[in-house]
Amino acid sequence: MPSFDIVSEVDLSEAENAIQNVTREISTRYDFKGSKSSVEMKDGVITIFADDDLKLRQMHEILQGNMQKRGIEPGSLDYQKEEPAAGQSVRQRVLIKQGIDKELGKKIVKAIKGGKFKVQAAIQGDSLRITGKKRDDLQEVIAFVKGMKLEQPMQYQNFRD
Numbered sequence: 001m002p003s004f005d006i007v008s009e010v011d012l013s014e015a016e017n018a019i020q021n022v023t024r025e026i027s028t029r030y031d032f033k034g035s036k037s038s039v040e041m042k043d044g045v046i047t048i049f050a051d052d053d054l055k056l057r058q059m060h061e062i063l064q065g066n067m068q069k070r071g072i073e074p075g076s077l078d079y080q081k082e083e084p085a086a087g088q089s090v091r092q093r094v095l096i097k098q099g100i101d102k103e104l105g106k107k108i109v110k111a112i113k114g115g116k117f118k119v120q121a122a123i124q125g126d127s128l129r130i131t132g133k134k135r136d137d138l139q140e141v142i143a144f145v146k147g148m149k150l151e152q153p154m155q156y157q158n159f160r161d
Contacts, residue, residue, distance in 0.1 A: 005127050006128040007127040007128075007157055010097070015070070017070055019063075025066070032058075035055060046093070048093075049085065052090065075152055077094050078095040100154075105128055112145070118134070119138065
């Protein structure tokens with residue numbers, strides 16, 4: 001019986017490479033000359049240190065650009081609330097979304113069942129398993145989920161006949 005998995009994963013080694021590119025770009029840019037702005041990543045959490053709000057916004061653009069170059073979509077970055085740091089500087093944490101949480105999983109399963117597709121959808125931890133009798137039904141579900149405009153990027157893996 002054909003099946004596939006819907007997952008939402010980010011390659012953390014690619015994210016680490018993007019962070020290194022951001023650090024390199026900040027060190028060479030003229031508008032960051034003499035600035036104490038920096039970016040670091042630990043355990044899937046990116047921490048941005050900036051001198052002020054303007055530099056923080058610029059670092060967001062640099063980060064998103066470098067992440068996209070590495071194949072990581074901006075929807076997989078979850079920006080947390082800005083925190084004041086020493087003096088005028090600000091700090092912001094950015095979480096990298098890994099996996100599909102229960103609420104989003106339930107929403108996708110409900111939409112698939114409401115679409116009257118001839119498939120079964122099951123939540124398996126932080127992924128969804130879609131099973132059907134025909135390959136065409138599964139391909140219709142993939143097109144349907146892509147058209148749902150979810151805030152988190154999805155990947156379709158493990159397609160089996």
